[in-house]
Amino acid sequence: MALLPDGFADLLPFVAQWAKDDVQERHRQRFAAGMDGVQAFYDALAPRATDMMAYLDTVPLDDMPEEAANLYKLLMALAHVTLSVEHHGELAPPGTAFNPAVQIVRGPAPA
Amino acid sequence: MRGQAEILPLEGNEQPASFAARGGMDNGPVPLESYRSPELFALERERVFRRAWLFMGRVERVAKPGDFLVREVEICNASILIIRGKDGQVRAFHNVCPHRANLVETRREGNAPALVCRYHGWSFNNDGSLRGVPDQEMFLELDKSKCGLPPVALEIWNGWIFINLAEKPEVSLDEFLGSFKDYYDGVEAINLDCSVVIETRLKCNWKVVADAFVEAYHIPSIHRTTIKSMFSNRENPFGRLLDAQFFGPHRTISMFGNAEDTPREDQPIVALARDPSIYRPEVLEASARYMSHPAVNPTKQPGWSMDASTIFPNLNLDAGFNGQFTHEYWPVSVNECLHRATYYFPKPTNIRERFQLEYMMAWFVDVIYEDLGNVERTQRGIDSGATKGMQLSESEVSIRHSVQQIEKWLRAETVADALQ
Numbered sequence: 073m074a075l076l077p078d079g080f081a082d083l084l085p086f087v088a089q090w091a092k093d094d095v096q097e098r099h100r101q102r103f104a105a106g107m108d109g110v111q112a113f114y115d116a117l118a119p120r121a122t123d124m125m126a127y128l129d130t131v132p133l134d135d136m137p138e139e140a141a142n143l144y145k146l147l148m149a150l151a152h153v154t155l156s157v158e159h160h161g162e163l164a165p166p167g168t169a170f171n172p173a174v175q176i177v178r179g180p181a182p183a
Numbered sequence: 184m185r186g187q188a189e190i191l192p193l194e195g196n197e198q199p200a201s202f203a204a205r206g207g208m209d210n211g212p213v214p215l216e217s218y219r220s221p222e223l224f225a226l227e228r229e230r231v232f233r234r235a236w237l238f239m240g241r242v243e244r245v246a247k248p249g250d251f252l253v254r255e256v257e258i259c260n261a262s263i264l265i266i267r268g269k270d271g272q273v274r275a276f277h278n279v280c281p282h283r284a285n286l287v288e289t290r291r292e293g294n295a296p297a298l299v300c301r302y303h304g305w306s307f308n309n310d311g312s313l314r315g316v317p318d319q320e321m322f323l324e325l326d327k328s329k330c331g332l333p334p335v336a337l338e339i340w341n342g343w344i345f346i347n348l349a350e351k352p353e354v355s356l357d358e359f360l361g362s363f364k365d366y367y368d369g370v371e372a373i374n375l376d377c378s379v380v381i382e383t384r385l386k387c388n389w390k391v392v393a394d395a396f397v398e399a400y401h402i403p404s405i406h407r408t409t410i411k412s413m414f415s416n417r418e419n420p421f422g423r424l425l426d427a428q429f430f431g432p433h434r435t436i437s438m439f440g441n442a443e444d445t446p447r448e449d450q451p452i453v454a455l456a457r458d459p460s461i462y463r464p465e466v467l468e469a470s471a472r473y474m475s476h477p478a479v480n481p482t483k484q485p486g487w488s489m490d491a492s493t494i495f496p497n498l499n500l501d502a503g504f505n506g507q508f509t510h511e512y513w514p515v516s517v518n519e520c521l522h523r524a525t526y527y528f529p530k531p532t533n534i535r536e537r538f539q540l541e542y543m544m545a546w547f548v549d550v551i552y553e554d555l556g557n558v559e560r561t562q563r564g565i566d567s568g569a570t571k572g573m574q575l576s577e578s579e580v581s582i583r584h585s586v587q588q589i590e591k592w593l594r595a596e597t598v599a600d601a602l603q
Contacts (some may be wrong), residue, residue, distance in 0.1 A: 095379075095544050102545075118452055119554065128534040129328070151541035154452040155549050160408045168404065168552040171383075176548065177291075178380035182541055 074139045077127055083120065083146060086108035091145035095179040098145075102152045106181045107163040109140055110153045118157075134182055202580040206429035206587075212572035213586045217593070218388045218565045224517035224591050231496050232258050234598050235432075236338070236345040236352070238357045238498040238511060239265050240525075243375050245273055246306060249294040249309050253278055258458050259348055262286055263335060266295075268356050269493070270311035273339065275346045276311050276332035287332065295338065307332050324342075340364065341502070353598035360494070361602065364428035368493065368498075370476045373469040374506040376530035379544055382523045383555055387562035389497060389512040389520035390585065395554045396499055396510050397491050397581035399438045401426070405553045408429070414488050416441040424484045427580050430603050432495035432588040436581050437481055440488030454544035461535050476489040478502075493581060495588055524551060 075087050089105070090113055093177045102110060117124075124147045131140045156163050164170060203210050239254050251266035262278040264287070266499040271546065280287050280300040285308070287300045297314055298307045306314040311332040322350045338349040338356035345356050357364060385392060395401070399422030402414045415422045419439050426437035439561035446454040462470075471477060479502045480487040499510040506527055513521040526547055531537035564570070574582050 076591070095406070095541065098519065099545065099548060114452075116476070121436075121452060125534050133531065133534065133537060139316075142252075144435075144534070147538060148541045150452060151538060152545040153455065154542065155409075155545050158450040158453050159549070165549050165556075166408060167184045168556045170553060172380060173553070174381060174383045174548060174551060174555070176379065176544070177382050178378060180377045180379060180531065182537070 076143055077139045079127070080120070080124070080143060080182060084108075086116065088147045091142045092149060093145070094176075094183040095148075096176040099154045099176065100148050101149065103155065103163065105153075105155065110156045114150070114153045114157045117146060117153075121147065121150060126174060137180075144149060156180050202424065202427040202577050202581055203426065206434070206580065206584050207541040207581050208580070208587055210575075213575055213583055214572045215565050215570065215588075217229070217560075217586065218390055219517065219568070221485050223519050224388075224514070227514065227589070230595070230601075231589065231592050232514070234255065234347045234353065234592070234601075236347050236356050237496075238494065238509070239263065239275070239337075239344045239346055240501050241342055241372070241375060241378070241527075242273060242339060244292065244346060245379070247294065248387075249296050249409050251288065251295060251298075252292045252310075252323075253288050253290065256348065256513070258580045261348060263346060264288055264298075264311050264332065265337070265344060265346075266298075266311075268308070269296075270310060273344065274311055275336065275337035275344075277335060279333060280305055281313070281330040282316075282331065286386050291346065305330075316420065318420045336546065341368065341370070354602065358602070359591070359598075360433070361558075362430045363433040363435075363492070363494065366428070366430060366435075370478055370502070370507070371469070371473045372507060373473045373527075374529045375527050377528040377540070379526045379528065379547070380523060381525075381548060382521060383436070383551065384515075384519070384556060385558055386519055387513040387558045388518055388565070390562050390589070392520055392522045392555070392557045392578075393493070393497065393499070393510075393512040393585065395558060396501075397436060397493060397585070398579045400576060400578040401557075405556060408489045409550050409553060412444045414438060414442055416443065416486075419486075422579065423578055424485060425487060425568075428481070429584055431570050432592070433491040433493060434581055434584050435478070435481075435490055437490045439597065440489075453542070456539050458535070458539075463529070463532070463536075473506060483539045493585065496592075500510070518566065519594050522551075522555065525578055549571050 078085055092101050124143055128144055136144060240252055244252055245265055245267045248267050248269040251264055254263045264276045264278040267273045278287050282305050285300055285302040287298050304317045306313045313327045313330045334350045338345055342358055362494050399414050402422050403411050422439050425439055428435050446457055489501055492500045494500055497512045501508050508526045511523040528540050531540055592601045
């Protein structure tokens with residue numbers, strides 16, 4: 073079984089680390105990866121974002137096959153690293169650091 | 184005081200000397216004692232949190248019979264169960280078994296046709312009445328009609344659920360909300376399908392956190408990379424307020440917004456997430472209806488970002504372009520609290536909407552990081568006793584009003600006096 077849909081093989085190296093199940097885990101992964109990891113992920117994903125959206129438009133949001141779900145999770149993770157890369161130019165907002173006390177206790181569906 | 188606005192009359196374009204004057208306040212330093220005194224904290228417990236109506240959540244969170252929420256009011260050692268009965272009515276109870284006082288429901292939220300205490304299996308209907316007692320015949324004088332879950336006063340206003348921990352509340356929710364209710368009634372609650380909740384436990388007084396969300400003066404300095412460009416511009420570099428109004432213990436401030444703010448060229452993914460064409464027509468229509476209410480962006484200026492309305496003591500009922508969001512500030516001890524932010528979104532129907540939602544959540548979390556970045560340090564400074572009070576600007580008038588009202592409630596023998 074393929075991990076990602078056809079045409080997205082270039083993103084395979086990121087699935088294990090970045091295809092997380094919910095928003096809290098994606099937030100944690102962003103900080104666990106560090107700025108170098110975040111930048112590498114962003115550089116690979118950002119140019120593919122519209123292709124990913126076009127593909128994901130062809131599958132039901134609430135009932136995705138596994139390879140589409142992995143692609144979806146990578147796209148969601150892109151939203152998080154965008155904060156570091158396009159807003160802050162560093163991993164965390166200036167003057168702050170990863171704060172495990174901040175808990176996203178309820179997220180949207182689908183996760 | 185109900186129905187009587189406390190704003191000084193404005194003749195034509197004549198403005199009061201200051202926002203503080205409009206709220207009947209001076210411009211002097213504001214005492215910090217209630218931020219650090221264990222004695223005043225104990226008094227806040229009795230005179231504020233055991234007497235005021237307290238926000239619990241939206242009715243949509245308990246939409247179906249059996250839907251429940253459990254909320255901890257830690258300052259009062261209270262565990263509160265909000266549940267919709269099969270008769271459709273929403274009620275509040277102490278989440279405490281009348282048998283031997285074990286906490287009954289252990290989940291934060293869910294659906295339960297009946298509630299069962301895990302200790303000995305006493306069960307309760309979702310209207311709170313006692314349903315079953317295992318080995319009941321061994322209780323020789325049990326009056327089952329008196330062994331329902333202990334009730335708590337609950338009232339709902341525009342879908343916002345409030346409780347009151349007094350055995351018999353001194354005033355109704357209507358009387359408590361007073362002229363704020365008249366001002367704010369009819370603001371349509373939009374985009375409620377999907378709620379996102381972010382909670383943070385912090386080592387500071389609850390008011391230190393509350394104060395972080397009711398002024399824009401801090402935005403250019405701590406939100407440089409997130410919301411600075413939305414809340415300020417060259418003409419208004421420090422985000423001076425558009426408006427401030429006071430309603431008994433409640434208040435609202437309206438914040439400036441930079442109408443020209445758009446993603447930069449080096450923000451392609453931000454632009455993708457914030458693309459205005461993502462919004463469905465029905466979402467835009469709901470937003471337009473909501474924005475037309477006189478209490479949303481009250482000065483109706485295009486350069487607006489949000490209104491922060493504080494419902495005493497610990498709720499911010501805020502209004503932005505896409506609907507309302509709330510901040511709650513729950514005291515735990517004099518220098519510990521829980522902050523809960525809740526944002527509402529329409530349920531995403533396609534991948535672009537879902538991506539926008541994920542981006543917004545990540546963005547909210549980062550803004551919260553920034554807002555909470557100073558609060559524990561501030562508490563340490565407050566606890567040092569080095570300063571007696573705060574020097575507050577007109578942009579921080581909401582904090583001035585907060586302290587004034589807390590002090591008033593601490594002094595007042597009755598709620599009626601506090602609302603005078």
